[in-house]
Amino acid sequence: MTSRNCTEITFPVRYAETDAMGVVYHSNYIIWFEVGRGDYMRQKGWEYADLEARGYYLPVSELEARFLTPARYGDLATVKTWLDELRSRKIAFAYEVVKEGTGEVLAVGHTKHVCTDKMGHVRSIPREVRDMLSAEVS
Amino acid sequence: MTSRNCTEITFPVRYAETDAMGVVYHSNYIIWFEVGRGDYMRQKGWEYADLEARGYYLPVSELEARFLTPARYGDLATVKTWLDELRSRKIAFAYEVVKEGTGEVLAVGHTKHVCTDKMGHVRSIPREVRDMLSAEVS
Amino acid sequence: MTSRNCTEITFPVRYAETDAMGVVYHSNYIIWFEVGRGDYMRQKGWEYADLEARGYYLPVSELEARFLTPARYGDLATVKTWLDELRSRKIAFAYEVVKEGTGEVLAVGHTKHVCTDKMGHVRSIPREVRDMLSAEVS
Amino acid sequence: MTSRNCTEITFPVRYAETDAMGVVYHSNYIIWFEVGRGDYMRQKGWEYADLEARGYYLPVSELEARFLTPARYGDLATVKTWLDELRSRKIAFAYEVVKEGTGEVLAVGHTKHVCTDKMGHVRSIPREVRDMLSAEVS
Numbered sequence: 159m160t161s162r163n164c165t166e167i168t169f170p171v172r173y174a175e176t177d178a179m180g181v182v183y184h185s186n187y188i189i190w191f192e193v194g195r196g197d198y199m200r201q202k203g204w205e206y207a208d209l210e211a212r213g214y215y216l217p218v219s220e221l222e223a224r225f226l227t228p229a230r231y232g233d234l235a236t237v238k239t240w241l242d243e244l245r246s247r248k249i250a251f252a253y254e255v256v257k258e259g260t261g262e263v264l265a266v267g268h269t270k271h272v273c274t275d276k277m278g279h280v281r282s283i284p285r286e287v288r289d290m291l292s293a294e295v296s
Numbered sequence: 297m298t299s300r301n302c303t304e305i306t307f308p309v310r311y312a313e314t315d316a317m318g319v320v321y322h323s324n325y326i327i328w329f330e331v332g333r334g335d336y337m338r339q340k341g342w343e344y345a346d347l348e349a350r351g352y353y354l355p356v357s358e359l360e361a362r363f364l365t366p367a368r369y370g371d372l373a374t375v376k377t378w379l380d381e382l383r384s385r386k387i388a389f390a391y392e393v394v395k396e397g398t399g400e401v402l403a404v405g406h407t408k409h410v411c412t413d414k415m416g417h418v419r420s421i422p423r424e425v426r427d428m429l430s431a432e433v434s
Numbered sequence: 435m436t437s438r439n440c441t442e443i444t445f446p447v448r449y450a451e452t453d454a455m456g457v458v459y460h461s462n463y464i465i466w467f468e469v470g471r472g473d474y475m476r477q478k479g480w481e482y483a484d485l486e487a488r489g490y491y492l493p494v495s496e497l498e499a500r501f502l503t504p505a506r507y508g509d510l511a512t513v514k515t516w517l518d519e520l521r522s523r524k525i526a527f528a529y530e531v532v533k534e535g536t537g538e539v540l541a542v543g544h545t546k547h548v549c550t551d552k553m554g555h556v557r558s559i560p561r562e563v564r565d566m567l568s569a570e571v572s
Numbered sequence: 573m574t575s576r577n578c579t580e581i582t583f584p585v586r587y588a589e590t591d592a593m594g595v596v597y598h599s600n601y602i603i604w605f606e607v608g609r610g611d612y613m614r615q616k617g618w619e620y621a622d623l624e625a626r627g628y629y630l631p632v633s634e635l636e637a638r639f640l641t642p643a644r645y646g647d648l649a650t651v652k653t654w655l656d657e658l659r660s661r662k663i664a665f666a667y668e669v670v671k672e673g674t675g676e677v678l679a680v681g682h683t684k685h686v687c688t689d690k691m692g693h694v695r696s697i698p699r700e701v702r703d704m705l706s707a708e709v710s
Contacts, residue, residue, distance in 0.1 A: 169583060170610065173620075174459050174603040178348075178452035178507055184356040185326035185450060189588040192323075196584065206587075207646030210316075218322040222360035228416070231454055232621030278366070307445060308472065311482075312465040312597050316590035316645055323588060327450040334446065344449075345508030369592055370483030454624075460632040461606075464599035486592075494598040498636035504692070554642070 163294050164240040167197040168258050171233045181228030187265045188221060191253045194237030195269070198251065203290055214284060216249065216271040223267035227257070234258035241294040246282050247273050249291075301432050302378040305335040306396050309371045319366030320373075325403045326359060329391045332375030333407070336389065341428055352422060354387065354409040361405035365395070372396035379432040384420050385411050387429075439570050440516040443473040444534050447509045457504030463541045464497060467529045470513030471545070474527065479566055490560060492525065492547040499543035503533070510534035517570040522558050523549050525567075577708050578654040581611040582672050585647045595642030601679045602635060605667045608651030609683070612665065617704055628698060630663065630685040637681035641671070648672035655708040660696050661687050663705075 177183040199206050206216070229235055236258050243250035249271050255264045273283045315321035337344050344354070367373055374396050381388035387409050393402045411421045453459040475482050482492070505511055512534050519526035525547050531540045549559045591597035613620050620630070643649055650672050657664035663685050669678045687697045 170607070172603060173453055173606050173610065174461060176454035177449055178454075178456045179353060179355060180454045181355075183450050184359065185323045185330075188323035188326055189586060192587050193584070196587065205646060207644070210645075215317060217317060217319075217366070218363060220360075220362045221322065222358075224358045225356060228355070230621070231624075232619060308469070310465060311468050311472065311591055312599060314592035315587055316592075316594045318592045321588050327448060330449050331446070334449065343508060345506070348507075368483070369486075370481060455629060455631060457631075460635065461599045461602035464602060468599075491593060493593060493595075493642070494639060496636075496638045497598065498634075500634045501632060504631070 164238040164254075165194070165198045165201045166236050166238050167194055168234050168236040169193070171229050171231050171235055173231050176231050179228070181230055182264075184223070184225055187223055187225065187255060187267065190235060190237050190255055191221075191223075191239075191251070191267055191269055194239035194253050195251050197237075198239040198241075202294070204287055209284070209287070212284070213275055214281065215274045215276065217274060217278075218269050219272045220270040221267065223265055225265045227262050227264050229255075229257060229264050235264065241291055242268060243270075244283075244288065244291050244295050246288070247280055249273070249283060302376040302392075303332070303336045303339045304374050304376050305332055306372055306374040307331070309367050309369050309373055311369050314369050317366070319368055320402075322361070322363055325361055325363065325393060325405065328373060328375050328393055329359075329361075329377075329389070329405055329407055332377035332391050333389050335375075336377040336379075340432070342425055347422070347425070350422070351413055352419060353412045353414065355412060356407050357410045358408040359405065361403055363403045365400050365402050367393075367395060367402045373402065379429055380406060381408075382421075382426065382429050382433050384426070385418055387411070387421060440514045440530075441470070441474045441477045442512050442514050443470055444510050444512040445469070447505050447507050447511055449507050452507050455504070457506055458540075460499070460501055463499055463501065463531060463543065466511060466513050466531055467497075467499075467515075467527070467543055467545055470515035470529050471527050473513075474515040474517075478570070480563055485560070485563070488560070489551055490557060491550045491552065493550060494545050495548045496546040497543065499541055501541045503538050503540050505531075505533060505540045511540065517567055518544060519546075520559075520564065520567050520571050522564070523556055525549070525559060578652045578668075579608070579612045579615045580650050580652050581608055582648050582650040583607070585643050585645050585649055587645050590645050593642070595644055596678075598637070598639055601637055601639065601669060601681065604649060604651050604669055605635075605637075605653075605665070605681055605683055608653035608667050609665050611651075612653040612655075616708070618701055623698070623701070626698070627689055628695065629688045629690065631688060632683050633686045634684040635681065637679055639679045641676050641678050643669075643671060643678045649678065655705055656682060657684075658697075658702065658705050658709050660702070661694055663687070663697060
């Protein structure tokens with residue numbers, strides 16, 4: 159599932175992210191996907207913050223996630239992120255979250271994004287970003 | 297989409313739920329689904345907290361969401377929740393989040409749950425809960 | 435402690451707000467203070483969202499909280515909010531969170547705010563807001 | 573302020589942590605304090621998760637924070653943590669959050685903790701933890 163050109167970022171589970179079942183509350187994986195995505199962009203040579211500074215936004219239009227094994231406080235989580243789809247005005251990422259050390263898969267997911275301007279109007283993803291990423295999905 | 301026996305709960309958007317785009321950050325809708333689900337159970341006659349006190353848990357095994365219109369601080373959000381599927385050991389809910397007042401659909405989604413015990417082992421959903429809900433999916 | 439002109443808002447604890455100790459994670463009370471504060475403003479006749487639309491912001495400059503009794507999923511929390519201090523460019527609120535039904539005090543706290551513009555420069559709180567609130571602290 | 577034996581942990585600001593003012597929402601600093609505290613314990617030779625596994629808990633009884641400069645998405649935050657007080661049944665930590673690179677102080681704060689068992693009854697902090705830490709506050 160992660161044979162593609164994925165990036166990896168590892169961080170400790172926060173106590174704030176756990177819930178009364180003693181495990182990480184499910185919506186936090188969606189935030190971890192965002193951490194993975196931001197890191198992916200950074201590693202590929204663009205900062206999402208810079209994109210916004212230039213007036214481009216990539217809000218999430220759709221997401222899905224499956225939860226396989228619960229993470230707990232004390233665990234380190236690694237988010238693997240890769241590009242799933244790249245079009246002129248859309249981009250999609252895929253994620254696999256594993257438990258550092260054991261490699262157990264904790265969760266998998268996808269997010270779809272539409273490129274917009276500050277007002278929410280659809281725009282084309284800047285060409286240099288597309289050029290930079292096109293090699294990733296060939 | 298909400299012709300089924302849905303419940304509704306309304307609450308103000310929290311500033312904490314907004315992000316630097318000026319709108320509600322996407323993972324918060326997943327938490328709103330949980331608010332809707334807890335309220336659904338309560339309105340149908342069972343408290344999820346009681347279920348846990350008896351040793352039954354309904355962790356989320358899968359979720360998906362689509363984001364249609366951004367919500368903002370100052371908005372009231374209404375979560376409509378209905379039962380999507382009921383099996384002996386699984387249950388699924390569907391959600392529609394609308395902006396109170398205008399009725400605009402902000403987001404839609406589904407969550408799937410497996411009934412487990414405290415240890416995470418799969419169990420049958422207690423019969424009285426299934427009996428209470430079976431009329432909802434006929 | 436709540437003899438002043440306080441407002442009250444009640445909502446169910448979210449499962450997302452609990453942690454692995456089985457109780458509400460402490461930083462969520464800070465968000466509940468915000469919910470109380472927004473509701474206070476609304477009940478006193480001004481919407482914080484409108485204030486921002488006019489270019490005024492009230493970022494938190496300081497906060498403190500004491501946690502007395504843990505809240506749990508299944509509880510209803512009531513936030514009592516009152517004005518603690520009102521100056522030309524500063525405002526402070528105080529909070530008491532109680533468990534609905536029993537009245538047990540769960541947490542107490544204060545937040546201090548400085549009025550700024552969008553750029554973060556200090557400004558005077560609009561006169562009509564101060565006039566509206568001056569009766570509350572006399 | 574950080575002349576003591578402090579530990580440091582650095583991580584990128586999450587988009588989820590920003591709010592409609594375009595900066596990190598204040599309650600997230602409280603979670604960052606927790607990240608700093610967990611890391612402090614780890615670096616000093618004990619895992620908080622292990623402490624809980626042995627039946628000891630350190631819930632936050634009190635906290636305070638001051639917010640000096642806003643953090644933004646794209647920033648790296650460094651949390652400096654040090655021991656502020658150590659008693660037989662209480663422990664307190666202090667924090668300074670700085671922006672990586674510039675060293676600008678974003679926020680400072682303190683948390684106080686009481687050692688309890690699972691039921692919430694006050695207990696003494698295990699001797700070996702106190703011994704390990706006593707050198708830090710001499």
